[in-house]
Amino acid sequence: SLSDRLTGALKDLRGKGRLSPADIDATCREIRLALLDADVALPVVRSFIAKIKERAKGHEVSGALNPAQQVVKIVNEELVGILGGETRRLTFAKTPPTVVMLAGLQGSGKTTLAGKLAKWLKDQGHTPLLVACDLQRPGAVSQLQIVGERAGAAVFAPHPGTSIGGGDNALGITAADPVEVAKAGIAEARNKQYDVVIVDTAGRLGIDAELMNQAIGIRDAVQPDETLFVLDAMIGQDAVSTAEAFRDGVGFTGVVLTKLDGDARGGAALSVREVTGQPIMFASTGEKLEDFDVFHPDRMASRILGMGDVLTLIEQAESVYDEQQAIDAAEKISSGQLTLEDFLDQMMAIRKMGPIGNLLAMMPGAGQMKEALSQVDDKQLDRVQAIIRGMTKAERDNPKIINASRRLRIANGSGVKVSEVNQLVDRFFEARKMMASMGRQMGLPGARRGQS
Ligand code: GDP
Numbered sequence: 001s002l003s004d005r006l007t008g009a010l011k012d013l014r015g016k017g018r019l020s021p022a023d024i025d026a027t028c029r030e031i032r033l034a035l036l037d038a039d040v041a042l043p044v045v046r047s048f049i050a051k052i053k054e055r056a057k058g059h060e061v062s063g064a065l066n067p068a069q070q071v072v073k074i075v076n077e078e079l080v081g082i083l084g085g086e087t088r089r090l091t092f093a094k095t096p097p098t099v100v101m102l103a104g105l106q107g108s109g110k111t112t113l114a115g116k117l118a119k120w121l122k123d124q125g126h127t128p129l130l131v132a133c134d135l136q137r138p139g140a141v142s143q144l145q146i147v148g149e150r151a152g153a154a155v156f157a158p159h160p161g162t163s164i165g166g167g168d169n170a171l172g173i174t175a176a177d178p179v180e181v182a183k184a185g186i187a188e189a190r191n192k193q194y195d196v197v198i199v200d201t202a203g204r205l206g207i208d209a210e211l212m213n214q215a216i217g218i219r220d221a222v223q224p225d226e227t228l229f230v231l232d233a234m235i236g237q238d239a240v241s242t243a244e245a246f247r248d249g250v251g252f253t254g255v256v257l258t259k260l261d262g263d264a265r266g267g268a269a270l271s272v273r274e275v276t277g278q279p280i281m282f283a284s285t286g287e288k289l290e291d292f293d294v295f296h297p298d299r300m301a302s303r304i305l306g307m308g309d310v311l312t313l314i315e316q317a318e319s320v321y322d323e324q325q326a327i328d329a330a331e332k333i334s335s336g337q338l339t340l341e342d343f344l345d346q347m348m349a350i351r352k353m354g355p356i357g358n359l360l361a362m363m364p365g366a367g368q369m370k371e372a373l374s375q376v377d378d379k380q381l382d383r384v385q386a387i388i389r390g391m392t393k394a395e396r397d398n399p400k401i402i403n404a405s406r407r408l409r410i411a412n413g414s415g416v417k418v419s420e421v422n423q424l425v426d427r428f429f430e431a432r433k434m435m436a437s438m439g440r441q442m443g444l445p446g447a448r449r450g451q452s
């Protein structure tokens, strides 16, 4: 996985001042592969990586994150930005009805989306009307009628025997002309005061001029407030050429990504956003009406990167990391002055991030370290915490004063055996000594003072 490769490529080099070109290159190489794996189009990957390198250059090294994590953080922020930052909402017409036209290849999920949108709008108090302008595919009209019924929304269709359009609609439409049906649908919405019209259209398996001309005809007849380009996330690298054809043909104001419940990593989203400049507005995640939501750029970014866990870890590390506290601790470590109070503080900060097991599961790679730490469980940490809490402030600040009688009192107070208190105090002194020498080797702040 990407996170494993990143850890392989980079050692933990926290606190070096600035990200080095080598750190940035190594991380960007892996990010590039991750983006290509996610089906982001090559030119988009290239320009994106160039942008990242530019931004990462001269970037301050944060104390909370290692260089790989920092580049990942920048990449994630850029992705979220490109994918739209805040989600754009549907534009409603000043005078109803608002007209929303759906366009896209056959099978992309337009008709299903029509039902989802209708339900979503109904839930917000709107009164949508679905208009069946796919007269190409056999069964397309009745499919929309079924979907409309499920959503509890009215459907305007050209053929007799249907819920609204049957023979007695305003224009008596029965002809198989999608442009006429579209016009009649708008008239119907005006007459019966539906406030949103969703126009379902036909699609082909590939782009062709006839299809595009029909869509253009419908567009000109209904003057949509929004034209949504419906894109199957599973089509991968074909997304760009398809989006370009629809942009240059019928044109669109927003994108809906469908079939995100599949295993597509969603690179199509980034490519289409970059190439067409139009926002992704909704996401479809299944065949049922409820499998639908406004688009969340942050979720998509982490899906494209394929490292949701790492991003969560980054967020958590940053939220609990207190720069000054860390500098103070490093100073105390190097000078051998770490107290049990500091130790307790550090432990609490780490535990704020959640159960220790979860943290370990999220840590990329780090095999041996992980194994060692996996023997530390939360119950053990609870006991250590209880013991330190049973000490007086003076004892925590200067553990040397913890003699036999104090140990007995602490053990009784915290409900553990004296041997456990002994073990904790002994280990603490050992660890403090070891950490001080490591701190000096690593050149942590305060090392000089420790040596003098
Ligand atoms: P249209 O030709 O563009 O109208 O596409 P349809 O709405 O008829 O959808 C084509 C197929 O994809 C149908 O079997 C849908 O049930 C299915 N479908 C649509 N949206 C989704 C989705 O988000 N996830 C999944 N898994 N299937 C979907």
Ligand code: MG
Binding pocket: 110, 111, 112, 134, 140, 200, 201
């Ligand atoms: Mg359809």
